[in-house]
Amino acid sequence: MAKYVLISLPSTFDSLKATIADNGTVVPFNIPNLKIGTLDALVQQADDLAKLDSACQALVAKVGDSLRTLYDGDDQKAAEQKIVNDKPTDQYLRSFTWNTVRYRADKPVAELFSGLQKDLVMTDNDVKGKLNQYNQVKTNFTVLQRKQTGNLATKSLTPIIDPAVLIRDSEYLETHLIAVPKNLRKDFIKSYETLTEGIVPRSAVELAQDDEFVLYAVTTFKKNGADFEQKCREQKWTPRQYKYVEGGKEEEKRELERVAREEEEGLGGSSAYGLHRLERKCHDLGPCHGTPGLRGVCLTLRPASGTNYKLVKKVKIALDTAYSYLGGNAFGRDKRGKITKDDAALTSEIAAAGVGGHGEGNEYTAYVYYEFEL
The missing domain is CATH 3.30.70 (Alpha-Beta Plaits)
Structure with missing residues (x-):
């Protein structure tokens, strides 16, 4: 500071x-x-401006806290966003010029004050909207990342599944994908065929494994599919929902890249440009x-x-x-x-x-x- x-x-x-x-x-x-009016009006305006200045300071402080949260407490990154009109704050103050279009000097101070009040409300709403928008993008990005980096019980199966192992367009049969904890794989192989009726014997095929789970494909009759998945859950085996889509791998990659860009742009764009400008305008009017x-x-x-x-x-x-x-x-x-x-x-x-x-x-x-x- x-x-x-x-x-x-x-x-x-x-x-x-x-x-x-x-x-x-x-x-x-x-x-x-x-344009200053009477002394009585000036005294009242000075009091009103002091209150408005406090509100501006509180809003800027709230945005600063939000930036630190967005940057996981990295004060250096948050400080880099302290810019006004695309300039660092120190440079902005050294080259300050009054915005004569937005705050006309020929207007009464009371009218300028009213404009600042409206700016404060609009900026507050704008910041809330941007933060909500960014948090939604960040949530989406986190979900997509988890799908790429999680275990076989949670991650996306699109890059893993070979469509050739799936039964598609069958009137009677369907393929179920089951993530089984490694310490339960023997129990699964031993008992999956008898969980319910309609399970094709010896249909379990191992598709992939990681440090925690083994992924199997199992074939059942469609009429018994829901019952089979429920029985799997009772055994602490995780049924995975998956539907093959042509070009799904490429589309998923593009979606991850798109949301990653939005998340990065959100960090860069959620700094309080408007807030710092508004704070400075309050300071401009207040003392002068x-x-x-x-x-x-x-x-x-x-x-x-x-x-x-x-x-x-x-x-x-x-x-x-x-x-x-x-x-x-x-x-x-x-x-x-x-x-x-x-x-x-x-x-x-x-x-x-x-x-x-x-x-x-x-x-x-x-x-x-x-x-x-x-």
Whole structure:
């Protein structure tokens, strides 16, 4: 997980880079001027966006868990699917451009928010559908694999059976295929002829064997076939259902290859392209309309060592030192980052109202500051 911060304040790009110094990488993150209405509406929208952002985060987390499950806990493979618009997330953030067609900047923020809500619902339904579809394909693939690799009691008999051993198109006789455990083969040879009436004497023919079973073909009269198979089950011998089909071997192979491709494509296609895009859109709107009047540089920042959160604190202190003047007297801080003025209560009231920038937790900052992880 890498730590990112979105920052918006009236500063030059070079000045901000100098403030951050070696504690992170600063790149432009361009956001259009959004159509903001009244302050009351903005406060309500900030609260609504926070809830929507939480819903987006939960949905993305659910997809991440699903990916790890699909990849049998392989975090590396799951991480490879963290792409947005066919780009790795870090590259996407570094080259971000606002989708002006889908989210028109000339529309009110409330309308953009409504569009995001619809996107969330549609994406959630889409992901559920894709996961269900993939799970069905995976189940089919597992069944086909088991038919190819199981024992003679379960695997497909299509590659094994020579059609010449089968009685076909007979009015009175039929062939039964019976998988007998190896430790019961002597009992089978000794007693199969007397299980029921209508069994052709000495008709048992061994067709194949593996580590667990021996497969026999036995001929009976059709009218006694069902009774014979039931008696076999009682002896713990497994009747196998098989019907010869011309070209069946080739067709079964093609089916296995087809489902294998679908399963592989399902893994590649079930990553949360839409989800990560949607999550980013929530982040785009959330921090960048939080402070009306500040139309400065909007940036994305990643601490150089990724998960070293101490760098994030150093960045925050550097920003507070350089830009606390933007908040007036309420944001005078000492070297430890604590508010030095007597209006901390005012700061808390403003933060509770949701106006302005967002720091760690509910802390209010003099500029727009938004942390997230990928």
